[in-house]
Amino acid sequence: MRELDLSGLDPDAVPNHVGLILDGNGRWANQRGLHRTEGHRAGEESLFDCIRGAIDMGVGWLTAFTFSTENWSRDPEEVAFLMWFNEDLLVRRRDVLHEWNVRIFFAGDLADERVPERNRIRMRESEELTKDNTGMSMVFAFNYGSRWELTEATRKIARRVASGDLDPEEITEFTIAENLAVPEMPDLDLLIRSSGEHRLSNFLLWQAAYAEFAFPGILWPDFDKQRLLEAILEYQRRDRRFGGAVDRSDAEDDR
Ligand code: IPE
Ligand code: MG
Secondary structure, eight states, rough: OOOOOTTTGGGGGOOOOEEEEEHHHHHHHHHHTTHHHHHHHHHHHHHHHHHHHHHHHHHHHEEHHHHHTTTTGOOHHHHHHHHHHHHHHHHHHHHHHHHHHOOEEEETTOOOOTTHHHHHHHHHHHHHHHHHHHHHHHEEEEEEEEHHHHHHHHHHHHHHHHTSOEEEEEEHHHHHTTTTTSSTTOOSSEEEEOTTTTOTTTSTTTTTTEEEOOSSSSSSGOOHHHHHHHHHHHHHSOOOOOOOOOOOOGGGGGO
């Protein structure tokens, strides 16, 4: 692995939460005359290279979209591969994540009966193994979709209202945030989607309210921590205003 040159990075302005939409594995494989599953295998290297890089850069939270609620519509053979692969990957990689002091979380509909029990077991074990870790938090968004997440949050809140435990007038943005899949998850600062597609695809809709977006035109298996660093350097050049006004001193550039 090549070492990162972090000299241009402002350590005080590293995005606290980076989201990754890993896209382009199938196209990468097709271009090489390989089966789509080979693209997913190659993509695993990119993801773990990025995890290492994110830790070294000081990212607090990294969320990777590994299987969406819409991915069930793929060929059953690819779905079966992705289920097996997501489980196998945990078995092979969780010890090193633990060594790196990473805390592992999962966001997604794990009660869905289409998710194999084996996967649920590995996920529970991985969360348990790393629950006291104090380094970066790594979220695997697996069988995840924002509309599912917001629907679930609504249900939980509605139950409390129905039981008389919560007054609807007391519901705030915080009430919604604390009922999302991973209540500790902070807002997203930087969202990266590889492969040149410019879509959010039901990923972190609530959390991305003020996120910056990066769409590198690179297929996911060609992505790595160097590309991640470049996206973060670009993020550090942006002016985040969260709906505030442009600072007069740089207003001219902003017309
Ligand atoms: C992303 O790559 C893989 C998943 C996270 C499921 P794709 O499988 O979507 O690759 P393309 O878009 O077909 O190239
Ligand atoms: Mg795709």
